[in-house]
Amino acid sequence: MSNPRFASDNAAGVHPAVLEALDAANRGPALAYGHDAVTERAASSVRRAFGGKADVLFVWGGTAANVLGLRTVVDSHHVIYCGEQSHLWSDECAAPENYLGCKLQPVPTTHAKLTPDLVRAAIQSGPGVHHAQPRALSIAQATEAGTVYSIAELGELAQLCRERGLLFHVDGARLANAAAALQTDLREVTADVGVDLVSFGGTKNGLMGAEAVVYLTPGIVGAAEFHRKQGMQLASKMRFVAAQFEALFTNDLWRENAVRANAAARRLEAGAAKVPQVEIVHPVDANAVFARIPRQTLKRLGERFIFHVWSDHPQRPTVRWMTAFDTTDAEVDEFLAALGEATG
Numbered sequence: 001m002s003n004p005r006f007a008s009d010n011a012a013g014v015h016p017a018v019l020e021a022l023d024a025a026n027r028g029p030a031l032a033y034g035h036d037a038v039t040e041r042a043a044s045s046v047r048r049a050f051g052g053k054a055d056v057l058f059v060w061g062g063t064a065a066n067v068l069g070l071r072t073v074v075d076s077h078h079v080i081y082c083g084e085q086s087h088l089w090s091d092e093c094a095a096p097e098n099y100l101g102c103k104l105q106p107v108p109t110t111h112a113k114l115t116p117d118l119v120r121a122a123i124q125s126g127p128g129v130h131h132a133q134p135r136a137l138s139i140a141q142a143t144e145a146g147t148v149y150s151i152a153e154l155g156e157l158a159q160l161c162r163e164r165g166l167l168f169h170v171d172g173a174r175l176a177n178a179a180a181a182l183q184t185d186l187r188e189v190t191a192d193v194g195v196d197l198v199s200f201g202g203t204k205n206g207l208m209g210a211e212a213v214v215y216l217t218p219g220i221v222g223a224a225e226f227h228r229k230q231g232m233q234l235a236s237k238m239r240f241v242a243a244q245f246e247a248l249f250t251n252d253l254w255r256e257n258a259v260r261a262n263a264a265a266r267r268l269e270a271g272a273a274k275v276p277q278v279e280i281v282h283p284v285d286a287n288a289v290f291a292r293i294p295r296q297t298l299k300r301l302g303e304r305f306i307f308h309v310w311s312d313h314p315q316r317p318t319v320r321w322m323t324a325f326d327t328t329d330a331e332v333d334e335f336l337a338a339l340g341e342a343t344g
């Protein structure tokens with residue numbers, strides 16, 4: 001059986017502290033649908049981490065966190081600008097189009113990062129009724145290429161959003177990895193730079209299946225609670241989703257996990273870069289390593305490890321190797337040894 005360790009950060013298990021929190025939440029009855037003390041405490045923890053004032057809704061899935069988050073701020077005549085490689089555009093099975101019913105405009109990027117110039121060039125709608133109207137910018141932080149926007153880059157995008165009247169959404173499925181990489185906190189990469197709403201991921205950072213939609217700008221939460229129910233993401237036993245977040249914010253577990261995942265990726269990158277004919281294609285800022293490798297290496301390595309071929313090419317396909325909070329140095333070293341052997 002091939003080893004799935006580097007296939008995805010979702011291949012990782014659940015952090016033991018999260019399982020303990022689930023066990024603790026499992027003592028006796030509690031009101032359903034989020035009307036319980038655990039959910040209240042968890043929402044407060046998330047709110048505090050993002051600056052104190054946010055509205056917070058828990059859901060299970062990352063696609064849902066993106067789509068439901070955006071649901072409150074777009075109408076069917078709106079445009080959302082996003083990166084061409086974004087999860088929103090390319091990995092959500094048209095859930096945004098189906099559920100939001102508005103236009104998504106993918107923008108070509110380098111290393112999956114949008115810039116104000118790229119977005120400006122993409123905004124072509126006129127003001128009249130014949131054109132869908134610019135409404136939101138969605139970026140992923142960290143990006144799908146494993147790169148991280150700096151605080152300055154985020155500030156520039158926020159400035160553009162203000163100029164053009166766009167709401168600024170962050171797909172933060174890996175926001176913890178980004179904040180850890182920037183050695184800052186969650187608030188500084190979101191609320192403090194002018195982000196309006198965040199889909200904050202827990203699942204890739206040690207939770208079992210828990211994400212939070214964080215509405216930072218007062219008033220934009222709108223009818224989100226109703227949309228969550230309509231979107232089939234209102235957990236009846238909500239306390240077990242919330243308890244996971246409580247664990248994530250106890251002793252900054254979110255940061256500890258993200259630091260470990262990022263460090264494993266750096267170790268992997270450093271080792272892989274020494275293997276002849278292996279070319280790292282994106283800066284390794286967070287917990288993903290993208291590499292162009294010979295086809296023969298792909299074939300041989302693929303017999304031992306499962307990972308994604310990101311873009312196929314007859315001679316030199318590009319592959320993605322992900323690390324997680326529980327990736328050990330020994331696992332990275334074993335993988336690097338296999339990579340060296342496979343490359344000959």
Ligand SMILES: Cc1ncc(COP(=O)(O)O)c(C=O)c1O
Nearest residue numbers: 061062063064087140144171173
């Ligand atoms: C950037 C990004 N956003 C969101 C998601 C969440 O997706 P899912 O609906 O599979 O939880 C993922 C998962 O791979 C992702 O990489």
